[in-house]
Amino acid sequence: MTIATVALVSIGAHPASGRARRAEQDARAVELGLELAGESLHVLHAGNPHEPALRAYLGMGLDELHVLEQPDGADAVPVLRDYIREAGVQLVLTGSQAETGEGSGMLPYLLAEELGWPLLVGVAQIESIHNGVAQVLQALPRGQRRRLQVRLPFLVTVDNAAPKARQSAYGPATRGLVNAEVVEIVTDELSTTGVLQPARPRPKRLKVIKAKSGADRMKAATAKAAGGSGQVHTGLSAQAGAEVILKLLIEEGVVR
Amino acid sequence: MSDIIRRDPRAEWIARNRLHPLHAAMQPAQQSWMGPNGVMRKNVHGVGFIGPNGIKRIDRSGAQQGGVTKRAASATVQLPLHQVAAPAFFIAVVPDMVGGRLSSHDRDLLGLARQLAGSDGAVLAVVFGECKETAFATAGVDRLLLLDSQGYAPEQRVLGLRAVDNQFAPRHWLLPDSRTGGGELGRRLAASLGERPATRVWQVKDGACIGRAGAGLQDMAQPLRRLILATAECAEPVSETRHEALVVQLSTAVVPCLPRIEDLGAVEVDPAAVPMAEAEFILSGGNGIKDWGLFHRAAAALGATEGASRVAVDDGFMGRDRQVGASGTWVTARVYVAVGISGAIQHLQGIGACDKVVAINLDPGCDMIKRADLSVIGDGAAVLEALIVAVDNWRQGTLTPALSQREREPIVSVR
Incomplete structure (x- = not known):
């Protein structure tokens, strides 16, 4: 039995050069979907x-890719929600954060909220799907793992x-097909309130010594490994x- | 006042000089007297005096004098108490509480909350599940709300936070944008409240905030949002004031929801496959280990990731990738057990970020024991053997009686 599975993908940016590429986490979501649903993804x-x-996503072994055509700065949530609702999808896979734009990682949460589906975050593997x-x-x-059980339909983000x-x-x-579909355009409010600027290096935190006397300063400068209370x-x-x-x-919960 | 113990020659001189007006005050405390029933009473605690090295001495030659101890009780600096009797508004913070304690990320966040609260507002910390933290007051918490939570129940937690939102209507919600839960909970809360959060915020200034955007090549500057997910080091932690940390309650109980996501519990992972830099629990061996087979068995029994000191690696008992310390890996384990490691400074640097350090060593004076939170002086091999047996017993549910009866008397050094 194959489950109607959708992977949501975005366009990424190379972390060093900023060049457009397939988004790393979205590609992992596609990989997970291909393992789960194969050709029908x-x-x-x-x-x-x-x-x-x-x-680049088509090059992973897909025949076609569906695109809801939107300009930059448009809100993707309502169109995706309508599309997923109408398509009778059971499982949605996506990366946890976009590599371009704001990249707040809110899209899966908003989609889950509007669809009323459960959302699983940071999934490493889908072990089995039986009887829904x-x-x-x-x-x-x-490096720890936790096993969760959830009923279809649901959303998954991978990291x-x-x-x-x-x-x-x-x-x-190059051979794959890109099916574009014209949809209603909803403008995103953030494109007017927020400003994207080149990332500034974060200020390094200084080690502030709040010693009042010279002896305290000497102690702070020559302090050996603390403790003594053990x-x-x-x-x-x-x-x-x-x-x-x-x-x-x-007590610490490390031995189970 | 300085804590150094010194002789006071002047006081000794006054004690010797019977004609001095302060002579009586400088006499050592009365050692024995007649009780009301005619029984001689003795002050056993007044015997002796603290010598120049800080060690208690009893001089039985009768020449003891000038023994008035002037040592001030170790002065703990009492920070000024910041009180908010009737808060004008609340700043709600939901710390991660990894292992039931405030992390440094949580403290940074509380520092940011304190900045936003100013003098009129109160910082409300909402803590889920069990908490072992005792330092909420110095971390900057004015009001503390403890909510029940077991296992992984994000939907139930969001319901709890919504109840807090209804009752306290906080001006800002602050959550850590971390993988340990805060990032997820904050985004779930944002979706549930219909608020747009400011994410990965690293600076809040003058009603505006800056957060990293995209893959980290850009920053997003925007007006301050109601819901803020902040990164580590977003602000300085509170260090100059003490706060009340008054426990408050929700007026209505949180409605339990039917969980759609069922938590089936943690899955065993191969501890050797966990990268050592991020392993949670490390058993580390050094020069004191003679039987490495036993060490490996102990690590397997405890489910710990293995580490080693430089000597053990140089001698070829462990791989170079297992070396902990300045020239190896800087580990961040929550619990670090060092067996037969005396604690070279390079090794102690490598475990600087560890929460709890346990040392098993033969030498009670070594540096590792000064660093450790719990140390057992004894033979590493014997303790490891016993530890394997104890863990097996515990796993089988036949826990041997705890040590509480065997608590030892404190050792008083009287020479």
Whole structure:
């Protein structure tokens, strides 16, 4: 059984040169979709259909790509919502943050809110989908994983913990079809209130020493590794020592 | 006052001089006296005096004098208390509370909240689940709201925050834009409230904020939003005032919702596959380890990522990629267990960001024990063996009785 799956893609920017490319996280979402749905994966973009970087997604082994044609600065949420509602989609995959524009990462949240679907964030793997119930592995910081269970339909965002996207091949990329569709244009309010400017380097935090006296300043400058407040257990048997350590490890929740 | 213990020759001289007007005041405290029932009472605590090295001494030759201790109680600086009796408005902060404690990111955020609150507003911290933090007052929290939460329940948390929004109507919502939960919760709250958040904010100044945009090549400058997701180091943490941290309650209970996302719990991951720089729990071995097979078994039993000191790596017991310290990896573990590592300064630099350090060592005077929050003086191999057994017992649910009965007497050094 294949589930009607949509991957939402955007146009990325190379982090060093700023050149247009396929967005890293969106490409990972497409990869996840290709593993899950294969040929039937539906890839959707809202924006300019003539952008050459968009074809990099076709090069991942897709026959066609659907584009909802919009100028820059238009709001993508209402058109995507209407499209997804009408298409009878069960599963939406997307990257967690755009690489151009504001990149607030709000789009999946707003879509989930308006569609009334659950949203899973930072997914590493979709393990199984049986009888409309999916088991999903969510990536947590520090390399940890959590298993979640959710009922279809739902939205998924992926980040860098998801499997790496396959390489884009030039031939299929040029052969693939880009189906543009004209939609109603809704202007985004931010394009009038916010200003995009080249990123300024962030000020480095200074180490402020608030010492009042010279002795305090000397102490702050020559301070060795702090501590001194630690408990020291001497003369315990190995078993008792192990119990003390284990108690702390359990309290901190690192031993499961 | 200086904490250094010095002899006071003048006081000793007055104590010797019976004709001096202050002679009586300089006599050591009375050691024994007749009680009301005719029983001799003794002040056992008054015996002896603190010598020049800070060690208590008892002089039984009878020549003891000038023993009036002048040492001031270690003066902890009491910061001025900032009180907001009737807050004009609230600034709500939802800290991440990784491991139940305020992270440095949370403290930065509370500092930003304090800036926004000024003198009239109050900073309201909304904390979910269990919390082990005791320093809310010095972190700048005026009001503290504790909400119940178990496991991964983002939808329930958003409902809780909406209830807070209804009751307190905070002027600003501040959340950390982090992967540990704040970024997700903030965006969910934004979608639920219909507010447009300012994300990845790194500077708030004069009613405007600047946040990183896109892939980090651009900044977005915009007027200050009601909901702000701020990055680490967005402001200086509160350091000069103390706050009340009054616990407040929600007037109505949060309506429980039917969870659509079911949390099936954490999944075992191979600890060796976790990059050491971001591992949560590291068991590290050094020159004191003789049986490396046992060390590997202990790491597997505890589910810890393995690390090593430079000596162990140089001797070929561990790979170079496992070296912790200045020339190896700077680790950020929450819990770091050092077995047989004496703590060279380069190693201590590498574990500077660790929260809890546990040391197992034979030498009670080594630097690692000064750094550690918990140290056990003993043979590393024996403790590791015992630890493997204890973990197995605990996993099987047959936890051996805790150590509470065996608490030891404090050692008083009387020479």
